[in-house]
Amino acid sequence: MFAVANKLREAGVLGLNERNVDFITRLNPRRLYPRVDDKALTKELALEAGMAVPELYGIIRHQREVRAFADIVGERNSFVIKPAQGSGGDGILVVIGRSQRRRNFYRLSSGVLISAAEIAHHISNIVSGQYSLSGNPDKAIIEYCVQFDPVFADVSYQGVPDIRVIVYRGYPAMAMVRLPTRASDGKANLHQGAVGAGVDMSLGETLTGVLDNEVVDEHPDTGALVSGLRIPQWNFILHSSARGYDVTGLGYLGVDMVIDSEHGPLILEMNARPGLSIQIANCTGLASRIARIDEIHDEKAGPEERARLARREFPAERQTSIEF
Amino acid sequence: MKQKYVFVLAAMLALIGLSVFAYKWQVLGFPVSRDQETPVWTIESSISFESGPGSIKVNLHIPTLTPGFRTLNENSVSRGYGFSLNYGTGGREAQWAIRRTDGTQTIYYRISVFADASNDQSDTTPPFPPPPVINEPFRTAVDVIVADVKEHSADTASFTSELLRLMNDPSPDPNVELLRSDSDTNARYVETVTTILAAARIPARLIRGFKLEGRQRNAEMLTWLEVHDGDDWRYFNPTTGEEGLPDSFLTWWRGNEPLVSVEGGSNVQVGFAIQENHLAAVAIAESQAAQRGATLIDFSLYSLPISTQAVYSVLLMIPIGALIMVFLRNFIGIDAFGTFMPVLIALAFRETKLFWGVILFTMLVALGLSIRFLLDRLRLLLVPRLSAVLIVVVMLMLIISLASHRLGLETGLSVALFPMVIIAMTIERMSVVWEERGAVDAMRAGLGSLVVAVTAYIFMGLSWLEHLIFTFPELLLVVLALVVLAGRYTGYRLLELRRFGALADN
Numbered sequence: 001m002f003a004v005a006n007k008l009r010e011a012g013v014l015g016l017n018e019r020n021v022d023f024i025t026r027l028n029p030r031r032l033y034p035r036v037d038d039k040a041l042t043k044e045l046a047l048e049a050g051m052a053v054p055e056l057y058g059i060i061r062h063q064r065e066v067r068a069f070a071d072i073v074g075e076r077n078s079f080v081i082k083p084a085q086g087s088g089g090d091g092i093l094v095v096i097g098r099s100q101r102r103r104n105f106y107r108l109s110s111g112v113l114i115s116a117a118e119i120a121h122h123i124s125n126i127v128s129g130q131y132s133l134s135g136n137p138d139k140a141i142i143e144y145c146v147q148f149d150p151v152f153a154d155v156s157y158q159g160v161p162d163i164r165v166i167v168y169r170g171y172p173a174m175a176m177v178r179l180p181t182r183a184s185d186g187k188a189n190l191h192q193g194a195v196g197a198g199v200d201m202s203l204g205e206t207l208t209g210v211l212d213n214e215v216v217d218e219h220p221d222t223g224a225l226v227s228g229l230r231i232p233q234w235n236f237i238l239h240s241s242a243r244g245y246d247v248t249g250l251g252y253l254g255v256d257m258v259i260d261s262e263h264g265p266l267i268l269e270m271n272a273r274p275g276l277s278i279q280i281a282n283c284t285g286l287a288s289r290i291a292r293i294d295e296i297h298d299e300k301a302g303p304e305e306r307a308r309l310a311r312r313e314f315p316a317e318r319q320t321s322i323e324f
Numbered sequence: 325m326k327q328k329y330v331f332v333l334a335a336m337l338a339l340i341g342l343s344v345f346a347y348k349w350q351v352l353g354f355p356v357s358r359d360q361e362t363p364v365w366t367i368e369s370s371i372s373f374e375s376g377p378g379s380i381k382v383n384l385h386i387p388t389l390t391p392g393f394r395t396l397n398e399n400s401v402s403r404g405y406g407f408s409l410n411y412g413t414g415g416r417e418a419q420w421a422i423r424r425t426d427g428t429q430t431i432y433y434r435i436s437v438f439a440d441a442s443n444d445q446s447d448t449t450p451p452f453p454p455p456p457v458i459n460e461p462f463r464t465a466v467d468v469i470v471a472d473v474k475e476h477s478a479d480t481a482s483f484t485s486e487l488l489r490l491m492n493d494p495s496p497d498p499n500v501e502l503l504r505s506d507s508d509t510n511a512r513y514v515e516t517v518t519t520i521l522a523a524a525r526i527p528a529r530l531i532r533g534f535k536l537e538g539r540q541r542n543a544e545m546l547t548w549l550e551v552h553d554g555d556d557w558r559y560f561n562p563t564t565g566e567e568g569l570p571d572s573f574l575t576w577w578r579g580n581e582p583l584v585s586v587e588g589g590s591n592v593q594v595g596f597a598i599q600e601n602h603l604a605a606v607a608i609a610e611s612q613a614a615q616r617g618a619t620l621i622d623f624s625l626y627s628l629p630i631s632t633q634a635v636y637s638v639l640l641m642i643p644i645g646a647l648i649m650v651f652l653r654n655f656i657g658i659d660a661f662g663t664f665m666p667v668l669i670a671l672a673f674r675e676t677k678l679f680w681g682v683i684l685f686t687m688l689v690a691l692g693l694s695i696r697f698l699l700d701r702l703r704l705l706l707v708p709r710l711s712a713v714l715i716v717v718v719m720l721m722l723i724i725s726l727a728s729h730r731l732g733l734e735t736g737l738s739v740a741l742f743p744m745v746i747i748a749m750t751i752e753r754m755s756v757v758w759e760e761r762g763a764v765d766a767m768r769a770g771l772g773s774l775v776v777a778v779t780a781y782i783f784m785g786l787s788w789l790e791h792l793i794f795t796f797p798e799l800l801l802v803v804l805a806l807v808v809l810a811g812r813y814t815g816y817r818l819l820e821l822r823r824f825g826a827l828a829d830n
Contacts, residue, residue: 004821007828015824017654018814087760130705191761213823276824283827 012288013279019252023290027169027251028272035248036270040084040139045247046267051240053267054080054260055144066123069142070104070116078145081123083131083138091131093122094145146266149259151232154224155179155195159186160258163199163237163265166274166286167253169297170245172238172310173289175199176281177206177231182221190277195219197226198282202315204234210281237265238307244270246303282316289314330812334805341801353440353612354795355605357788364396364438364603365536367543367574369596372430373589380588381421384433385577387533388415393574394443396603396611398435405431414579429589437536437574438608450529450552453522462506465499470524480526480553481567487520488549488565511547514562515580518549527552531559532583533575536598543596546570550578606795625794633794638671640793643803645670645780650810652776657817659769661753666776668743673781675741681781682774684724684739685747689770691720692751693758700755714748 008015035041046053057079058072073079081093099105104116123140125131132138152161159180166174176196180186183193190196195216198207209216209226219226231237241255244267254274257265279286292313301309348354371382382405387395400407405420420431458466473490477483491500491513503520507513514530521528528551534543548569549560559569577583586592610626625636645667652658660666673681695716699709724739750773758766783789793799816824 001818001821004825004828005816008816008821008824011827013816013824013827015814015816015820016657017817021812021814090759125703128705130703132706134706189761191765193762213826215826279824279827285827 012285014286023252032249036272049247057142060140080145083126086131147261149261155219157182157221162188163257165241165255169251171293171306172241176278196281200316202311204231242303242306334809337801337805341798344798345796353609361602362438362605366436366599368434373592375425376588378588383585384418386418393437394440396436401432414581450527456522465502466523484551485565514547531578536572540598543598637794641784648780657819658772660773660776661750666773668746669777670780672742696755717744717748
């Protein structure tokens with residue numbers, strides 16, 4: 001038992017207790033939580049900072065504004081409606097088109113047609129707080145519907161593949177790609193059976209995947225190889241993640257990004273207590289990277305500089321260090 | 325830096341808790357185990373006499389210094405007499421006085437003592453006795469004996485035992501015979517011995533007392549010899565010369581003075597009755613502390629009304645449950661719903677007992693959960709949804725109680741003791757986890773809650789632990805210190821070793 005603990009310690013694996021005591025309570029002050037828990041606020045801050053997020057069409061804050069929905073959407077054919085404080089993907093409505101004959105009927109990603117009145121009812125429910133964990137009145141966000149880049153098409157089963165980057169004190173420390181499976185029901189959550197693939201920080205290339213704590217080479221549903229995929233605009237992804245720190249002020253941050261075929265990487269949301277499974281996906285401990293970041297930490301370094309250092313410092317082990 | 329403060333704080337808390345505990349345990353004698361009982365002897369002396377025409381004054385020697393025993397309480401029963409305690413040459417004296425009375429009078433003095441080996445108080449060092457004035461022919465006999473014994477002894481102790489051996493010789497020396505002829509009672513004989521010792525300039529005196537054993541209606545007062553060797557008082561059996569007091573010997577009084585003196589009365593008779601009974605050690609410690617004026621005791625839980633005590637004996641175990649929770653959560657890594665839900669469930673298990681508790685809890689949660697999924701389709705707002713679950717839980721409890729009553733399973737009735745609000749919250753949380761993270765996670769956390777509850781129940785039900793915490797509530801500071809320390813624990817959780825096991829192999 002202690003032997004295993006020592007090995008993990010040597011491998012620099014971060015445990016939940018250490019994460020909570022040393023990083024979350026120390027680096028993530030409570031008062032900053034709303035910046036990531038409220039997606040409307042996150043978006044606002046990200047936009048102010050000029051970061052790439054899915055384009056915001058509008059926010060509905062009160063019941064009386066629900067009718068404004070049609071004006072917000074205008075002539076657009078696809079969009080997403082989601083609660084600002086929702087969790088676990090509850091209450092998200094993805095509209096991918098309209099009925100050919102009647103413009104006020106919308107087609108959902110599942111293929112179902114619903115009327116504008118039904119959408120208004122859904123928004124009304126969101127605003128009343130039905131999907132908010134606290135039960136408080138919420139806001140409905142209407143935004144651009146991401147058109148997924150085909151890079152992960154072969155290794156995803158429906159759903160939303162995304163990229164999670166752990167940012168420690170502004171420095172990207174580790175990343176993984178989360179690939180939905182049939183078992184995970186289209187969700188990109190490792191708990192539910194999604195495949196997590198580690199990412200070589202210096203190249204932006206996927207490593208082997210992990211499914212339920214076991215190493216896998218192929219996607220269980222599509223059979224395609226998980227490793228060796230080049231993530232487009234990797235530099236920009238690291239750069240954006242690093243800026244997530246400047247925007248939120250959270251020293252231990254998880255940044256979730258998706259890649260749009262047209263707009264490139266977009267920040268979907270940020271997380272003040274990102275999980276530790278990323279270590280398994282990368283077969284590497286976070287603690288050793290964190291220790292390295294503490295060594296090279298420079299208060300004055302900008303996000304570009306921090307992203308560059310992350311690429312230099314954290315290549316996958318099979319690679320030799322590359323100078324940038 | 326923060327780490328240091330935490331350690332200092334934890335150390336301080338633990339130190340305060342443990343030192344109060346040690347003081348109460350070692351000094352005040354609070355028992356660490358529940359069934360500890362101490363034998364307590366009650367010695368009752370009754371003085372009866374015929375009252376004379378005038379005022380009456382009764383003096384009785386009572387215990388002062390009692391090596392090996394401590395006084396629990398003492399009191400006197402006398403009708404119409406004024407009572408006072410005085411210090412005389414032989415120690416404490418109880419004095420009763422009355423102006424006028426008729427007929428046969430009986431006065432009682434009662435003292436309760438318990439064994440305490442640590443009570444070793446001895447008297448002060450006495451001065452060398454002056455050479456006694458002895459008339460002839462005794463004087464010569466004493467001189468001869470002293471000279472003889474001196475020759476066969478090295479120090480005070482050996483002098484005393486040699487003297488006693490000589491005095492008790494079955495075929496005595498003529499001098500011894502002469503001295504012994506004068507002492508008709510045992511007490512008189514010991515008095516003679518003290519006179520001889522005084523002639524040898526050895527301080528000696530009589531001690532009188534009882535051997536405390538069982539129940540004695542007419543206890544025999546024993547006379548023992550006490551000799552000072554320059555450092556300590558030493559005890560000798562006057563008839564055998566053996567050193568030491570008999571087992572459980574309670575010293576009643578010392579010296580040559582009579583036990584009781586009655587002025588204005590006649591036909592005095594004194595009797596002693598001894599009774600042994602057992603008292604909870606806690607009660608003794610309490611009264612001891614009260615006698616010493618230890619203010620700490622004013623905050624003892626035993627001073628509360630019994631019904632309140634019962635409440636606190638349960639409440640004080642909750643921190644233990646919380647400690648178990650902390651351990652299982654942060655050191656083992658078991659998932660559970662709610663922070664303290666398992667502890668409250670464990671409290672309910674105290675009433676239902678474990679087997680039925682687990683069955684009822686599982687049944688309640690399973691039924692509640694299935695109904696919660698039906699409610700889910702209605703898409704209710706949070707507070708109405710929770711209220712609906714709560715109402716369903718109450719109704720389920722009612723149905724379970726009624727059904728089990730019909731079936732003759734009275735244990736089913738105890739389902740009413742489950743904290744219904746907590747169960748409703750558990751069902752809600754479980755259904756949310758079920759939806760967000762899947763059935764496996766929900767079941768695992770549900771099972772985890774049950775494991776924590778059962779573990780907490782087992783620890784909270786340890787009767788010695790319950791007694792310990794109830795008698796020494798200051799130990800909660802130690803629990804607090806442990807919890808504070810655990811709050812800064814950054815090591816791995818046991819289950820993480822398995823979760824990250826693959827990383828250890830690289």
